[in-house]
Amino acid sequence: MKKLICTLLTLAMLLGLAGPATTTPTVPMPCQRGSTDTAATEPANQDDTKTEPTSGTGLPGNRNPLTGEETEKDISGNCPVAVMLNNIKQALPQSGNSKADFFFEIPEEGGITRIMALYQDITDVGTIGTVRSTRPYYVRLAVGHDAILTHCGGSNTAYYIIKKYMRNADFNDMDCLNKGTNCAYSYFYRSQARLNAGYATEHTMYTDSDKIQDYLKNGKDDVRTKHKKNFDAGLRFAEDGTPDGASATDVDVEMSQYKNTTFQYNADKNTYAVGQFGTGYTDEANGNKQVEVTNVLVILTDISVVKESTKGHLSVSTTGTGTGYYISGGKYIPITWKKDDVTSPQRFYDQDGNELKLSVGKTFECMIDKSRDVKIDGKVLEKPADANADDNEVDNMALAD
Numbered sequence: 001m002k003k004l005i006c007t008l009l010t011l012a013m014l015l016g017l018a019g020p021a022t023t024t025p026t027v028p029m030p031c032q033r034g035s036t037d038t039a040a041t042e043p044a045n046q047d048d049t050k051t052e053p054t055s056g057t058g059l060p061g062n063r064n065p066l067t068g069e070e071t072e073k074d075i076s077g078n079c080p081v082a083v084m085l086n087n088i089k090q091a092l093p094q095s096g097n098s099k100a101d102f103f104f105e106i107p108e109e110g111g112i113t114r115i116m117a118l119y120q121d122i123t124d125v126g127t128i129g130t131v132r133s134t135r136p137y138y139v140r141l142a143v144g145h146d147a148i149l150t151h152c153g154g155s156n157t158a159y160y161i162i163k164k165y166m167r168n169a170d171f172n173d174m175d176c177l178n179k180g181t182n183c184a185y186s187y188f189y190r191s192q193a194r195l196n197a198g199y200a201t202e203h204t205m206y207t208d209s210d211k212i213q214d215y216l217k218n219g220k221d222d223v224r225t226k227h228k229k230n231f232d233a234g235l236r237f238a239e240d241g242t243p244d245g246a247s248a249t250d251v252d253v254e255m256s257q258y259k260n261t262t263f264q265y266n267a268d269k270n271t272y273a274v275g276q277f278g279t280g281y282t283d284e285a286n287g288n289k290q291v292e293v294t295n296v297l298v299i300l301t302d303i304s305v306v307k308e309s310t311k312g313h314l315s316v317s318t319t320g321t322g323t324g325y326y327i328s329g330g331k332y333i334p335i336t337w338k339k340d341d342v343t344s345p346q347r348f349y350d351q352d353g354n355e356l357k358l359s360v361g362k363t364f365e366c367m368i369d370k371s372r373d374v375k376i377d378g379k380v381l382e383k384p385a386d387a388n389a390d391d392n393e394v395d396n397m398a399l400a401d
Contacts, residue, residue, distance in 0.1 A: 058236040066101035066120045068237030068360040073319065077226050079172065080109055081122045081212055084145035085115040087134040089259075089277050091203035095285035098127035103293070103364040107303060109312035111258030118147060122209045127285040131176070131188065134158045137316035137367075141164070142327070144234070144345045146227050149173040150212065152188065152205050155313055160308055165342060169221050174215050181264030184219060187211040234345025241295070241359035242329025243350070249330050252375040253366045261366055263296050265330045272327070273363060277370055294361025296327040297348070299337055300384065303369035316367065319344075323384040325374060326350075328359045332368065332376060334384050 016349055026272070035233070057063045062074045063110070067165035085094050097103075100117035107113050116138045119125055133153035139161045141148045149166065151173065166172040176188040187207060190317045194204040214225050251263040261281075271292040274281040280290035302317040319339045326348065339346045348356035368374075374381045 017347075028283065038099045046112050048299070056232045060282065063237075064101060065233040065235060066118055067362055068235070068358065071121075075121050077327070078120060079225050079227055080118045080120045080145055080147045082130050082138075082142045082145065082149050082150040083116055083128050083207075084138065084149070086127075086130040086203060086205075087113050087115045087276075088203070091130055092277070093133075093282045093284040093288065094129065095206065095283060096125050096208075097281070098283035098286050098289045098291050099125045100242070101362055103291075104138065104367065105255065105261060105365070106135075106137055106316055106367045107256040107258075107314060107369075108135060109309075109314060111256035113255050113259060113261075116142065118145060122212050125201070125209040126164070127206055127208045128212075129191075130194075130203050131205045131207055132202070133331075134159050134162075135313070135316075137314075137318050140318045140344070141341050142166075143342050144339060146231055146233075147172070147298065148216070148223060148225070150316050152176040155311075157313070161342070174212065174223070176207075184215055187215045187219070219363075224303060232345060234319060234347045235363075236355055236357045237360050238357040239360055241357045243326055243331050243333040245331045245333035246326045246376075247330060248332035248376045249378050251327055251332075254372040254374070255366060255368055256372070261364075263293075263327065263364070266292075267330060270294065270359075272364075291364075292362070293364040294328060295358045295363040296325075297335075297365040298325040298327070298370075298372040298374055299362060299365060299367040300324050301367060311390045318367075322370075324348075325381070326356055326358075327376075 017021050056076065057065055057068045059068055061228055062071045063069065063206075064071055066080060083096075085097060087094070097115070097117055100119040100173070101120050104116040104118075105113050114132060114135070116134075117128075131150065131152050133155070134149060134151040136157040139149065139158050143161070143165045147170065149162070153175070154162065164172055170348065174184045174187065176185045188202070188205055188211070189207070190204045191199075191206055195201070212234055216225050235374065249265040249267075251265075253261045253263075259276060259337070262275040264275065269292065271294055274291045274293060282288045282290050299322065301322050302315075304315050304316050306313050319341055321336060321338045324335050324337055325332050334351055336349045336351075337346055348358075350356055370383065377391045
């Protein structure tokens with residue numbers, strides 16, 4: 001009996017020392033390499049399993065989707081910023097243009113042109129300008145790049161497309177005028193130096209990369225700055241995308257009756273120096289540096305004056321299919337282009353129907369009427385087969401001005 005009592009007392013003491021199991025907190029141990037616990041298995045090396053490029057350019061690694069160039073960080077998911085640059089002779093030179101990744105130049109009323117410059121990463125670009133209004137065809141191209149359009153006003157048709165595609169569920173433009181939406185005027189400024197120098201007021205509006213970033217972060221309306229899932233800019237690249245074609249060292253594109261744009265090849269740099277009005281296309285904010293690009297695209301399409309417009313606005317077909325030329329590395333070939341609808345990107349193909357691969361670097365695209373001349377190395381090229389461009393947004397009488 002005494003033995004039994006001693007045993008029970010000992011057991012009670014042991015239980016008392018242990019205490020309730022729920023009172024002692026437990027800290028999970030970190031997973032250890034070599035553990036037999038399946039939750040502790042080391043994940044597969046991501047670099048070893050990645051087989052597809054991240055940027056959609058056709059090249060591996062982090063790439064700028066507008067140039068194909070390698071980047072330290074992945075910026076392919078950023079919506080590019082597209083800025084409408086004033087390109088009338090009296091407004092030149094521009095600023096910040098030499099830092100753009102992709103250029104669109106298209107005629108406007110009276111034969112003048114404007115340039116829409118795309119920046120995949122707006123950081124540290126600095127001063128940009130002068131900024132002017134937009135037109136419907138630029139908006140359609142900006143939408144195809146899922147870009148944030150930066151502009152000062154626009155035609156009625158341009159605003160119609162902006163509201164339909166950029167100001168519906170998302171907000172993807174930065175407008176210094178208040179036309180039915182948030183006014184971003186405080187993110188632009190007029191150059192007092194230009195006003196003092198006698199420039200017309202419309203040739204004095206600027207913005208800069210800090211102001212654009214501030215607007216994207218703190219503007220009144222929420223602006224979507226990242227691409228939606230599975231977005232594809234449509235551009236494909238090769239480290240050397242020089243076409244197997246004829247020589248193209250001196251290129252002269254007739255934009256309109258008002259101006260030509262020229263491209264002079266530099267074999268040492270493997271780039272084309274851009275020129276207009278008999279001089280270089282330069283960047284005032286960056287030491288009057290002449291803009292140089294690696295690739296030139298000449299897109300032939302249908303351009304006509306909108307009959308109902310009192311201001312001579314143009315209708316430019318940006319969707320459908322058509323022909324053109326690809327120029328790079330001192331060579332050129334005829335190409336075809338396609339843009340299925342407003343939200344689709346442009347795509348380019350060689351004469352065999354293969355997707356065109358641009359050389360890694362900046363690209364300048366001239367969109368001209370198919371009746372205009374393209375002169376390469378002193379010879380006017382024969383007009384290719386008729387383009388079949390067609391727009392699914394009508395520049396009609398109600399919206400013409």
